[in-house]
Amino acid sequence: xxxxxxxxxxxxxxxxxxxxxxxxxxxxxxxxxxxxxxxxxxxxxxxxxxxxxxxxxxxxxxxxxxxxxxxxxxxxxxxxxxxxxxxxxxxxxxxxxxxxxxxxxxxxxxxxxxxxxxxxxxxxxxxxxxxxxxxxxxxxxxxxxxxxxxxxxxxxxxxxxxxxxxxxxxxxxxxxxxxxxxxxxxxxxxxxxxxxxxxxxxxxxxxxxxxxxxxxxxxxxxxxxxxxxxxxxxxxxxxxxxxxxxxxxxxxxxxxxxxxxxxxxxxxxxxxxxxxxxxxxxxxxxxxxxxxxxxxxxxxxxxxxxxxxxxxxxxxxxxxxxxxxxxxxxxxxxxxxxxxxxxxxxxxxxxxxxxxxxxxxxxxxxxxxxxxxxxxxxxxxxxxxxxxxxxxxxxxxxxxxxxxxxxxxxxxxxxxxxxxxxxxxxxxxxxxxxxxxxxxxxxxxx
Amino acid sequence: xxxxxxxxxxxxxxxxxxxxxxxxxxxxxxxxxxxxxxxxxxxxxxxxxxxxxxxxxxxxxxxxxxxxxxxxxxxxxxxxxxxxxxxxxxxxxxxxxxxxxxxxxxxxxxxxxxxxxxxxxxxxxxxxxxxxxxxxxxxxxxxxxxxxxxxxxxxxxxxxxxxxxxxxxxxxxxxxxxxxxxxxxxxxxxxxxxxxxxxxxxxxxxxxxxxxxxxxxxxxxxxxxxxxxxxxxxxxxxxxxxxxxxxxxxxxxxxxxxxxxxxxxxxxxxxxxxxxxxxxxxxxxxxxxxxxxxxxxxxxxxxxxxxxxxxxxxxxxxxxxxxxxxxxxxxxxxxxxxxxxxxxxxxxxxxxxxxxxxxxxxxxxxxxxxxxxxxxxxxxxxxxxxxxxxxxxxxxxxxxxxxxxxxxxxxxxxxxxxxxxxxxxxxxxxxxxxxxxxxxxxxxxxxxxxxxxxxxxxxxxxxxxx
Numbered sequence: 001x002x003x004x005x006x007x008x009x010x011x012x013x014x015x016x017x018x019x020x021x022x023x024x025x026x027x028x029x030x031x032x033x034x035x036x037x038x039x040x041x042x043x044x045x046x047x048x049x050x051x052x053x054x055x056x057x058x059x060x061x062x063x064x065x066x067x068x069x070x071x072x073x074x075x076x077x078x079x080x081x082x083x084x085x086x087x088x089x090x091x092x093x094x095x096x097x098x099x100x101x102x103x104x105x106x107x108x109x110x111x112x113x114x115x116x117x118x119x120x121x122x123x124x125x126x127x128x129x130x131x132x133x134x135x136x137x138x139x140x141x142x143x144x145x146x147x148x149x150x151x152x153x154x155x156x157x158x159x160x161x162x163x164x165x166x167x168x169x170x171x172x173x174x175x176x177x178x179x180x181x182x183x184x185x186x187x188x189x190x191x192x193x194x195x196x197x198x199x200x201x202x203x204x205x206x207x208x209x210x211x212x213x214x215x216x217x218x219x220x221x222x223x224x225x226x227x228x229x230x231x232x233x234x235x236x237x238x239x240x241x242x243x244x245x246x247x248x249x250x251x252x253x254x255x256x257x258x259x260x261x262x263x264x265x266x267x268x269x270x271x272x273x274x275x276x277x278x279x280x281x282x283x284x285x286x287x288x289x290x291x292x293x294x295x296x297x298x299x300x301x302x303x304x305x306x307x308x309x310x311x312x313x314x315x316x317x318x319x320x321x322x323x324x325x326x327x328x329x330x331x332x333x334x335x336x337x338x339x340x341x342x343x344x345x346x347x348x349x350x351x352x353x354x355x356x357x358x359x360x361x362x363x364x365x366x367x368x369x370x371x372x373x374x375x376x377x378x379x380x381x382x383x384x385x386x387x388x389x390x391x392x393x394x395x396x397x398x399x400x401x402x403x404x405x406x407x408x409x410x411x412x413x414x415x416x417x418x419x420x421x422x423x424x425x426x427x428x429x430x431x432x433x434x435x436x437x438x439x440x441x442x443x444x445x446x
Numbered sequence: 447x448x449x450x451x452x453x454x455x456x457x458x459x460x461x462x463x464x465x466x467x468x469x470x471x472x473x474x475x476x477x478x479x480x481x482x483x484x485x486x487x488x489x490x491x492x493x494x495x496x497x498x499x500x501x502x503x504x505x506x507x508x509x510x511x512x513x514x515x516x517x518x519x520x521x522x523x524x525x526x527x528x529x530x531x532x533x534x535x536x537x538x539x540x541x542x543x544x545x546x547x548x549x550x551x552x553x554x555x556x557x558x559x560x561x562x563x564x565x566x567x568x569x570x571x572x573x574x575x576x577x578x579x580x581x582x583x584x585x586x587x588x589x590x591x592x593x594x595x596x597x598x599x600x601x602x603x604x605x606x607x608x609x610x611x612x613x614x615x616x617x618x619x620x621x622x623x624x625x626x627x628x629x630x631x632x633x634x635x636x637x638x639x640x641x642x643x644x645x646x647x648x649x650x651x652x653x654x655x656x657x658x659x660x661x662x663x664x665x666x667x668x669x670x671x672x673x674x675x676x677x678x679x680x681x682x683x684x685x686x687x688x689x690x691x692x693x694x695x696x697x698x699x700x701x702x703x704x705x706x707x708x709x710x711x712x713x714x715x716x717x718x719x720x721x722x723x724x725x726x727x728x729x730x731x732x733x734x735x736x737x738x739x740x741x742x743x744x745x746x747x748x749x750x751x752x753x754x755x756x757x758x759x760x761x762x763x764x765x766x767x768x769x770x771x772x773x774x775x776x777x778x779x780x781x782x783x784x785x786x787x788x789x790x791x792x793x794x795x796x797x798x799x800x801x802x803x804x805x806x807x808x809x810x811x812x813x814x815x816x817x818x819x820x821x822x823x824x825x826x827x828x829x830x831x832x833x834x835x836x837x838x839x840x841x842x843x844x845x846x847x848x849x850x851x852x853x854x855x856x857x858x859x860x861x862x863x864x865x866x867x868x869x870x871x872x873x874x875x876x877x878x879x880x881x882x883x884x885x886x887x888x889x890x891x892x893x894x895x896x897x898x899x900x901x902x903x904x905x906x907x908x909x910x911x912x
Contacts, residue, residue, distance in 0.1 A: 035510075035709070041791060044515040044531040046524075049499070064497040066518040075498065083494035086569040090490055117535060142711040142832065177711055177832050184713075184832045220907075223678050253488055254592050255628055257635075333497050369828045370837035370859060378628060379635045383676075383859035383909045385837030402835060404678070404859050404909020444678035444909040 001026060001048075001154040002164065004068055008052055009158055011077040017084070019055035019095035020158045023290065024048070024068075025332050027151025030117070034124040034144050042117070047151075049332040052080040058089035062335040092318040098160050099323065102287030103278035103295045107167040111195035112150055115170075120146050123172060123201045127191075130205030131176050135213045139184065141205070143175040148196070153286075161292035169283045170196055171427055174205050178212035185218060185387075185401075186367075187211030188233070192283060192427050211366055215387055218399035220445040227362030227417075228405060228441045229355060229391070234368045235433045236426035239273075239343055241375040241382070242409060243429065246275075246300050247326070247338040248315035250377070257380035257409060261306050267413035269304040272346040277325050282342030284430040290329035290336035298324040304414075312338045345433035349421035355437050357394040358418075363443060364389045364396060365405065380409040386443075404444035415439045452476055454548055456522055457607040463529035464506045465542040465609060471507040471769075472532075472543070473608040475746065476520065477788040480565065481600035486576040487592070494569065503788040506532040510774060514791050546611030553615050554743035557736060560619045560647040564599035567648045572597050575623070575651055579660040583627050586664035589671060591630035595660070597623050599648070606748035614748035620739065620893060621650045622882060625660045629667035636673065636856065638666025639823075639841060643739045643882030643893070666823060666842045669854050676843060676858035676910025682818035683860060683906040684811055684846060688879040689823045691896030694729060694801050695885070696827040696836045697864040698722075702731075702756055702764070703782070703794040703887075704771035706831040713834040713865060717762050723868035725760040726804060733781050733797035739882035740798040740895035744781070747792050751781035756799070757868075768794045786890040793888060800897030804874030808900035811873045813849040819908050820844040820851050821860065826883075834864035859909040867903055875900035 005022035012020040026048035033041040050073070051064040061083025065076040124146040131141045148170035156162045171192040178185050189208035191199040230238065250256035258266060267273075277295030279285050288294050291313050299307040311319065312327030315338055327336035356364065365388040375382030387401035420435035457474050464472040478500045485493035502525055503516040515531035517524040564572075576595040583593045599621045606614045622643030629636050640663040644650045685693055698714075706712035714722060723729075733751025735741050744750055747769050755763045767775070768783030771794055784795035812820065825839035840858040844851045880897040 039511055039537055041512040041514065042532075042535045043513075043791060044528075044535065045789065046515075046517050046527075047789070048518050051497075060492070060494075062493065062495040064495075064499075066499045066501060072498070079496050079498075082569065083496060086573050087492065087494045088486075088490040090492065093492075140709060140711065142706075142709050186830055186832050254630070255635075333499070335493065335495060369830070369835070370826075370839055375839075376637065376857075378637055379856075381857040383839070383857050385835070385859060385861045385909070387835075402861055402863070402907060404837075404861055404907070406678070406857060406859070406909055442678070444907070446680070 001152065004050055005154050005156040007073055008050060008077060009156060011074060012054060015077060015081050017054045017056065017081050018158060021053040021095060022050060022156055023329065023332055024050040024154045025151055027149060029149040030120060032120050032124050032146045034121065034128055037125065039121055050076065051332040052076050053335055054080040054084040055093060055095045056084040058091050058093050059084050059087040060093050061087055064333045093314050094317065095157055095159050096161060096291040096293060096313040099293050101294065102163055105278045105280060105285045105287055107285045109168060109194040111197055112148060112168040112170065115148065115196045119196060123196055123199060126201035127172050127174050127205040130202035131174050131209040134206045134209035135178065137178045137180050137213050137216060138209050139177045139179040141174055141176050145173045147171055155292050157292065163288055163292060165287045167286060169194055170199065172199050172201055172204050174208035176208040176212040178216055180216040183216065185212050185215035190427055192425055214389060215399045215401065218387055218401035220402045221390055221400045223445050224443050225440055226443055227359045227437060227439050229362065229364045230436045230438065231364065231366050232422060232424050232426055232433050232435055234365045235345065235436045236428045236431035237368055237371040239431050239433060240429050241371060241377050243340040243343055245377045246309055248309035248311045248319055249338040251309050252315060252318060255378045257378065258306055262308055264306055265304045266306045266410055267301050267304040268416040270347050270419065271301060271304055271413060271416050273301040274299050274344045274346065275310055275326065275340045275342065276344055277341035279342045282430055283427060284341040289325045289327045291327035293323045293325040293327060295325040295341060310338055310340060312336060340429060342430045342432065345419065347419040349434060350418045352420045352422050352435055355418050355420055355435065356391055356396060359391045360393060362391040363400060364391055382407065382409065406442045406444060412438055452520065452605055454607065454613065456525060458545060458548055460504060460525045460529045461607065461609050462545045463526060464504050464532050465545065466533045467536050467539040468542050469506045469508040469536060470543045471609055473505045473606065475503045475788055476605040477501060478603045479600060479787065481598065483598040484572055484576050484596065486580055486595040489580060491573050491576060501788040502528065504528040504532055506536065507770060508536060511537065512770065512791060516788050543609050545609045548607065548613050549611045551613045551615055554617060557734060557743055558645045558741055561649040562647040563619065564621055564648050565601060575656060579623065579625050579656055582657045582660040583625060583664040586661055587668050589629045589631050589668055590627055590664055592628035594626040608748065612748050614744050616742060616744045618645060618742050619647055620645050621648060623651060623656055623659060625663040627663040627667040629671050631671045634671055636667050636670035638663040641882050644737050645739060645741050646737045670842060670856055673854035673856035676855035676908060678908065678910050680905045680907050682815050683903045683908065684815055684818060684820045685898065685901055686822040687808065687877045687898055687900045688881045690821065691800055691881060691898035692824045692827055692838060694898065695796060695799050695896045696829040696838065697867050699796045699799045700829050701831040701834060701864055702766055704765045704767045704775060705794050707765050708771050708774050712831045714762060719761055721760050722762045722865050723757050723760045724871045726874055727757055727760050727868055727871055728802045729757040729800065730755055730802065731766055731796055731799045735798045735895065738798045738880065738895045739893050745783045746785045747783035749779045749781045749783060751797060754780050766794045766796060768792050784892050786892055790890045795887065795892050796885065796894050798880060798895030798897060801874065801901065803876045803878040803899035806873055806875045808875045808877045811875050811900050811902050812846060812851060814873065815846045815849060815902060818846040820846050836864060837861050855910065857910055861907045861909055867906060870904045871901055872904045873902040
């Protein structure tokens with residue numbers, strides 16, 4: 001595929017575009033859904049395409065195509081040049097320059113390419129079977145999915161950036177419905193890895209079943225100010241909202257609640273948060289980002305103090321800083337944008353049982369709905385629907401649902417009181433987080 | 447271009463190849479999509495992004511199983527490879543369905559006319575439009591701190607050919623503007639959002655309508671600067687027209703999609719003809735609303751779209767089917783088999799979904815509410831079809847006191863359960879309005895319309911901080 005990106009640079013030069021970047025990718029993927037012991041859906045995919053970014057006097061144009069033939073490449077270059085002519089100039093928008101060797105991370109396990117459909121199907125079936133066997137109250141497993149993707153990236157620009165890598169990942173997922181006395185509750189779980197061999201299908205299925213069954217009989221609880229323990233799935237969902245506010249793009253454009261707070265306490269000292277695009281186990285790890293900048297670890301919050309923001313080439317130039325390797329691509333169809341890679345929540349781990357034992361009154365939150373729509377990354381206010389299990393006098397008691405959890409992000413971060421010893425990767429983005437204990441939250445119920 | 451002249455013989459050969467080892471239905475979905483997106487922020491048009499994607503998906507159905515393969519290339523070798531992939535994946539080879547001779551090509555009958563195809567409008571004109579929206583929003587008040595204006599258009603051409611001999615060609619043109627305004631007063635930051643979208647060409651972008659949308663977004667953000675924290679607890683909720691339609695979409699619509707129904711994973715499964723809403727509620731899904739954002743002449747399986755009665759006088763009257771679920775449940779496909787692109791398997795989806803308007807005026811509904819919450823604009827929501835539990839963020843909310851809309855309230859969420867909320871609807875006004883949105887399900891985003899008149903729910907849980 002270097003022939004494709006090189007051809008794009010030549011065609012652009014022929015049209016008088018001097019500062020040009022070409023990003024090509026190709027890959028294969030599989031998605032298998034099973035239902036009631038049978039394959040319900042099998043999807044085999046091949047994809048390829050190229051995206052072209054043209055810089056002209058600070059204005060940027062972008063175009064992409066899946067047609068890698070001569071006509072397709074000529075057309076995509078012409079469009080990118082035309083789009084640059086229509087965009088407004090910004091002196092900080094420049095072609096990324098080479099910035100050092102790629103990170104030493106190998107985001108690919110050759111076992112991935114050796115997987116057969118038989119093995120993939122067997123894995124998915126093992127997830128569903130374990131969920132159904134886990135508890136007689138499991139009614140059905142609405143979705144049991146196995147997905148893998150194996151792709152190559154080729155990047156080159158007219159300033160000399162040039163590189164390629166192969167990345168692969170796979171995951172299994174189960175969405176379980178449990179029923180008791182006519183009421184239905186749901187539970188999910190994931191297993192993630194770089195090769196099928198790393199996934200524990202039965203454990204994934206059993207956990208999803210347990211999460212659904214634990215909520216059976218849930219009812220609203222009274223409104224209260226109380227402690228909450230966010231389990232890793234829920235903590236990861238909140239971090240997803242938080243992370244958009246930790247990009248320099250949001251800060252520079254006045255839509256981050258963290259703007260101007262560098263060097264100040266924004267969380268309890270027990271909390272440390274970092275982005276690490278070169279983490280050996282991270283699903284979003286890569287040798288370099290979508291602009292060719294090496295991926296690396298960037299501290300965001302250390303001992304409660306805001307350290308800085310995530311940058312791509314543009315925001316770094318504007319801030320007089322260095323890119324942190326966070327110019328991420330969603331695919332060849334879109335230009336790079338500042339986004340987190342792997343987010344890591346770190347701190348002194350406290351045994352989960354000890355955390356619960358120390359809560360007099362609160363809720364273990366195992367599901368939050370509407371985090372995306374109910375949390376505002378600009379104002380920091382959030383109000384979401386939650387379900388989980390009541391904690392009374394240090395013990396998990398009855399399940400709750402149809403209650404709300406509301407507050408503001410910084411207030412919540414400052415009220416963190418402990419991090420659990422149960423850290424795990426959650427594929428909502430890519431987040432490594434334990435359970436998090438937070439004090440004094442507003443719970444809205446009856 | 448190859449698409450216009452795409453060889454129907456190759457399509458038929460691909461279908462036959464997919465059925466080589468067995469299967470009872472095969473289809474090829476060929477797509478050519480051309481789109482442009484503009485994004486303005488910080489007064490600058492900073493993104494001008496366009497793309498052309500061509501590809502095909504080959505689908506094989508056998509009993510209740512789906513085998514699907516897609517490719518980004520439309521040459522014979524790629525289509526054969528995709529057909530071979532689905533044939534090879536078939537778990538229990540056996541008899542194949544016959545491949546019928548291809549019938550006449552059916553096309554959009556001009557239900558959604560396009561006056562000004564977006565690709566015939568210069569990028570500079572589109573750029574001027576987002577700048578005008580930016581200027582207009584900023585002129586509303588000095589506390590407007592930021593404006594993010596986006597414009598997008600797309601032309602999607604599809605060719606659908608299946609083993610029943612059906613051949614459908616459809617062209618969908620969609621154009622949309624969105625304006626997000628950030629207002630700031632000291633440490634208080636609030637946002638307002640407005641959209642304008644239709645299955646039409648650039649003629650949607652009438653200057654007066656664009657400027658009105660920009661002003662509306664700014665007014666929402668500024669109004670919320672004065673907001674105090676919303677209260678917590680159960681209370682009467684009046685949902686305004688337009689964006690309020692998200693309520694029905696989330697609280698009920700997803701539960702009526704036949705994939706959830708077929709798996710018994712919807713609270714509406716097995717309830718046909720039963721009371722699921724207050725008797726004043728009638729609701730529809732209509733894929734044929736002329737030029738509607740969620741409309742198209744055919745669904746993505748080549749089935750003509752239609753108007754489906756979902757709830758009649760409070761009783762459940764219909765589900766939304768694609769071909770596969772219609773077959774499983776012994777019903778007729780309802781034209782709701784939709785997919786985001788050739789990279790996706792069609793699944794039952796809504797088009798434009800709405801609760802039919804009533805007779806009262808919006809003013810009468812509010813005046814009849816001594817104390818409650820007025821949700822003028824919803825930010826989006828989520829539902830679990832299995833339990834019916836849903837949650838919405840409220841973008842713009844107010845207190846209702848003594849039958850009047852009073853103080854703005856921020857940070858509110860509405861939480862509830864589908865059937866309960868529909869049963870608790872006790873007033874519906876006559877100010878019907880539709881809004882455009884993008885609905886996500888199973889990792890696929892499709893354009894949907896939501897419609898509603900102002901209505902009242904007698905009690906709903908409001909989650910706030912106050």
